[in-house]
Structures are given as structure tokens and as C-alpha cells.
Amino acid sequence: NGAGISGSYAFYSQGMDAHIAGKLFLESGLRKALHQQEFFLVYQPKIDVQTRALVSVEVLLRWQHPERGLISPSEFISIAEETGLILQIDAWVLNSACQQAKLWQDAGLTPFRIAVNLSANEFTSGLPSKIEAVLRQYQISPDWLELEITESMLMHNTESVIEIMEQLVALGVSLALDDFGTGYSSLSYLKRFPISSIKIDRSFVQGIPADASDCAIASAIIVMAHQLQLKVVAEGVEATEQYQFLSAASCDEVQGFLFSRPTSPQEIVNLIGKVF
Numbered sequence: 330n331g332a333g334i335s336g337s338y339a340f341y342s343q344g345m346d347a348h349i350a351g352k353l354f355l356e357s358g359l360r361k362a363l364h365q366q367e368f369f370l371v372y373q374p375k376i377d378v379q380t381r382a383l384v385s386v387e388v389l390l391r392w393q394h395p396e397r398g399l400i401s402p403s404e405f406i407s408i409a410e411e412t413g414l415i416l417q418i419d420a421w422v423l424n425s426a427c428q429q430a431k432l433w434q435d436a437g438l439t440p441f442r443i444a445v446n447l448s449a450n451e452f453t454s455g456l457p458s459k460i461e462a463v464l465r466q467y468q469i470s471p472d473w474l475e476l477e478i479t480e481s482m483l484m485h486n487t488e489s490v491i492e493i494m495e496q497l498v499a500l501g502v503s504l505a506l507d508d509f510g511t512g513y514s515s516l517s518y519l520k521r522f523p524i525s526s527i528k529i530d531r532s533f534v535q536g537i538p539a540d541a542s543d544c545a546i547a548s549a550i551i552v553m554a555h556q557l558q559l560k561v562v563a564e565g566v567e568a569t570e571q572y573q574f575l576s577a578a579s580c581d582e583v584q585g586f587l588f589s590r591p592t593s594p595q596e597i598v599n600l601i602g603k604v605f
């Protein structure tokens with residue numbers, strides 16, 4: 330009856346209001362977060378399956394909110410993208426990561442790559458000069474820097490996207506295709522884009538070894554990537570059985586809680602040279 334409908338409508342509408350209020354709360358918080366130094370970076374090792382050594386670290390953003398505590402990027406990156414704030418945030422991440430890379434490089438550590446996530450908004454013709462500038466500013470060797478990009482960035486304007494990618498590669502940085510298998514892109518993209526590695530998404534790694542389809546997908550991605558001279562990184566490896574399967578399937582690098590959670594720069598130094 331009428332009362333029931335309006336009752337549930339009011340409930341739904343309140344839920345929507347709460348959702349919108351939550352977004353507005355995060356949005357206004359995001360505007361302040363940069364100035365108030367509420368962001369920080371954590372680093373998660375990628376391990377070479379052959380040598381079992383740390384060969385790369387993925388840079389992951391964290392937001393220490395004054396009232397709400399630690400907020401995950403999956404909660405705020407999309408809001409930052411909608412509002413355009415992502416450009417400032419990504420610039421801050423790139424700068425801070427390169428500053429950290431410079432410290433590591435100057436400490437004389439065995440070289441490893443530093444992988445920065447880029448948002449789709451970032452993938453424009455201005456990107457190569459931004460990257461070039463930050464490499465010059467911090468005097469870091471370009472082969473230390475890796476950029477993780479997602480399939481969705483590559484869907485539009487294919488020609489100009491390839492040109493941007495080629496300019497980045499010409500600078501000496503490497504490109505990784507993130508969350509592989511979750512987008513819509515055709516496999517033919519893989520041979521056209523100058524990428525050096527692909528990252529098998531955690532959603533496929535999760536089902537290994539129990540789920541036969543996930544095992545088949547992961548193995549097939551590895552075989553195909555190798556035939557295209559691409560390296561393969563598996564993300565979200567949490568269990569020894571997953572690692573064993575991926576290692577037997579000749580996956581090149583693994584990343585996940587099994588080896589290390591995203592951690593502080595100090596802890597990364599302790600993990601260099603460790604046999605995982």
C-alpha cells in the first residue's frame with residue numbers, strides 16, 4: 330500500500346543522501362589533504378620468481394584522514410578523478426616517489442624499479458614532458474621508473490595513445506599494463522603498445538589452484554605474453570599454492586601479501602637482498 334511505498338522511498342532517499350554526503354565529505358577533505366600533508370606512500374615488493382629477490386616496488390597511496398583514519402585509495406581515487414583533483418594528487422605521488430627513488434639510488438642499493446600508478450586522466454600529450462621534468466629534477470636514472478597503466482586508458486584515440494607511450498619509452502621508463510584481463514581491450518592491442526610487462530589481475534590469481542578456469546586463464550596469459558616478449562607479473566598472491574602454480578607456469582614476477590604487504594621505505598631497504 331501507499332504507506333509502505335513512501336516508507337521505502339524515504340529509506341532509499343536517505344540512503345542516497347548519506348551516499349552523496351559521504352562523497353562530498355571526502356571531496357572537501359581531498360582538497361585539504363594535499364596542503365595538510367595527509368597523504369603518504371607505501372611500497373609493495375615485486376619478487377623475481379627465478380632469483381626470489383625484490384626487483385621492483387609498486388607505489389601505493391594512503392590517506393590519513395584526521396577524523397576517519399586511514400582511507401583506502403579504492404574509496405577516494407574515483408572521487409579524485411571525477412573532481413579533477415587526481416591531477417594534483419598524481420603529481421604529488423610522482424614527485425614523492427621520485428624523491429624516494431633518489432634517496433634509494435644515492436644509498437647505493439642494488440637497482441630496482443619503482444612502479445607508479447597513473448590515472449586515466451593523466452594519459453594526455455603533456456605526460457611525457459612531466460615525466461621528463463621529474464626525472465631531471467631528481468636526477469634519477471629512467472630505468473628505475475615504471476608506470477602502471479590500465480586497459481581503459483588505451484581504449485580511445487589509439488594513435489595518439491601509442492605516440493605518448495612511445496615518447497615515454499624513449500625517455501627510458503618502462504610501461505606495465507595493470508589489472509590485465511578485467512578490461513575490454515582486444516588482445517591485438519598487446520602487440521601495438523610498447524609495453525614491457527602485463528600484470529595478471531588479482532581476481533584471476535585468487536582462484537588458483539582450485540578454480541580450473543582461473544588456472545587456465547593465468548597459464549594462457551603467461552604463454553601468450555611470453556610469445557609477445559612481454560614479462561608477466563601476478564598480483565595479489567596470498568597463498569603458497571598460488572605461488573607454486575605461477576612459478577611452474579613460468580610467471581616472471583609475483584606480488585602479494587604472501588611476500589610482503591605494502592610497507593614503509595625503511596622496511597623496503599631491509600628487504601633488498603633478501604631471498605624470499
Ligand code: C2E
Pocket residue numbers: 373388389390401402403406419422446447448507508564565566567584585586587591
Ligand atoms: P592496483 O594498482 O591494482 O594495486 C594493487 C592493490 O592490491 C593495492 O590496493 C594493494 O594493496 C592490494 N594488494 C596487494 N597484494 C595483495 C594481496 O595479496 N591480497 C589482497 N587482497 N590485496 C593485495 P590499494 O593500495 O588499496 O590500491 C587500490 C587501487 O587504488 C590500486 O589498485 C590502484 O588502482 C589505485 N591506486 C593506489 N595508489 C594509487 C596512486 O598513487 N595513483 C593512482 N592513480 N591510483 C592509485
Ligand code: CA
Pocket residue numbers: 387446477507
Ligand atoms: Ca597497480
Ligand code: CA
Pocket residue numbers: 507508528530564
Ligand atoms: Ca593491479
Ligand code: CA
Pocket residue numbers: 508530531564
Ligand atoms: Ca587490481
